[in-house]
Amino acid sequence: xxxxxxxxxxxxxxxxxxxxxxxxxxxxxxxxxxxxxxxxxxxxxxxxxxxxxxxxxxxxxxxxxxxxxxxxxxxxxxxxxxxxxxxxxxxxxxxxxxxxxxxxxxx
Amino acid sequence: xxxxxxxxxxxxxxxxxxxxxxxxxxxxxxxxxxxxxxxxxxxxxxxxxxxxxxxxxxxxxxxxxxxxxxxxxxxxxxxxxxxxxxxxxxxxxxxxxxxxxxxxxxxxxxxxxxxxxxxxxxxxxxxxxxxxxxxxxxxxxxxxxxxxxxxxxxxxxx
Numbered sequence: 208x209x210x211x212x213x214x215x216x217x218x219x220x221x222x223x224x225x226x227x228x229x230x231x232x233x234x235x236x237x238x239x240x241x242x243x244x245x246x247x248x249x250x251x252x253x254x255x256x257x258x259x260x261x262x263x264x265x266x267x268x269x270x271x272x273x274x275x276x277x278x279x280x281x282x283x284x285x286x287x288x289x290x291x292x293x294x295x296x297x298x299x300x301x302x303x304x305x306x307x308x309x310x311x312x313x314x
Numbered sequence: 315x316x317x318x319x320x321x322x323x324x325x326x327x328x329x330x331x332x333x334x335x336x337x338x339x340x341x342x343x344x345x346x347x348x349x350x351x352x353x354x355x356x357x358x359x360x361x362x363x364x365x366x367x368x369x370x371x372x373x374x375x376x377x378x379x380x381x382x383x384x385x386x387x388x389x390x391x392x393x394x395x396x397x398x399x400x401x402x403x404x405x406x407x408x409x410x411x412x413x414x415x416x417x418x419x420x421x422x423x424x425x426x427x428x429x430x431x432x433x434x435x436x437x438x439x440x441x442x443x444x445x446x447x448x449x450x451x452x453x454x455x456x457x458x459x460x461x462x463x464x465x466x467x468x469x470x471x472x
Contacts, residue, residue: 221374223389223431228375230435231385231442241375272429279429 270308281305321436324468329460335404348423357397364392383445387424
């Protein structure tokens with residue numbers, strides 16, 4: 208699951224860059240290369256996971272960090288037990304409150 | 315995505331965040347200079363890390379526009395809060411994008427905290443809109459002091 212979250216994170220970064228480029232460059236055709244890379248990245252991700260990612264993206268970033276034991280997406284505290292289970296891989300890394308994917312840097 | 319709300323540049327740009335007469339032709343050197351005011355403002359905590367993140371972002375897709383404005387920005391763990399610095403280049407400009415012949419004369423460096431990856435979108439939008447206005451760009455490029463440049467940018471309503 209951690210690898211899949213990493214793939215989603217890379218996809219999210221590319222989509223952010225695409226949005227940024229649309230703002231910086233007023234000519235739309237400059238984004239073709241980026242769009243191709245996004246499509247390739249999306250094809251590598253399982254459909255069910257991608258559907259969840261797309262649903263969450265409607266409300267902001269789908270993959271968020273955990274800061275001070277709090278989900279940065281919803282600003283709610285994640286119980287330490289849940290965090291431990293996420294870190295040791297026994298449950299999938301999602302926020303128990305908002306369902307966003309969690310990008311936890313164990314180091 | 316937070317792109318609809320207009321942003322007040324006054325809240326971000328102060329005279330100490332403006333660098334006048336940036337004399338370099340090298341992109342990395344220019345980026346290093348632009349990071350300095352952000353470090354002084356306690357926005358960036360690790361210069362090397364942020365520089366690396368900026369270069370990585372540039373490698374993905376250039377942030378330079380056709381009219382010689384560059385808006386380098388990056389999400390980084392080395393950033394504590396959203397911030398911006400401005401560089402006015404003197405001389406013949408910077409070869410910012412190796413694939414473009416256009417020389418860069420005005421740079422806006424945006425530091426984006428990794429935990430708030432889209433927080434910069436309204437700021438980016440405001441700065442990009444400013445950059446598209448050739449008359450305004452020409453006017454800011456002849457600023458004599460940091461305070462004048464900062465005031466001019468701060469007065470801009472996106």
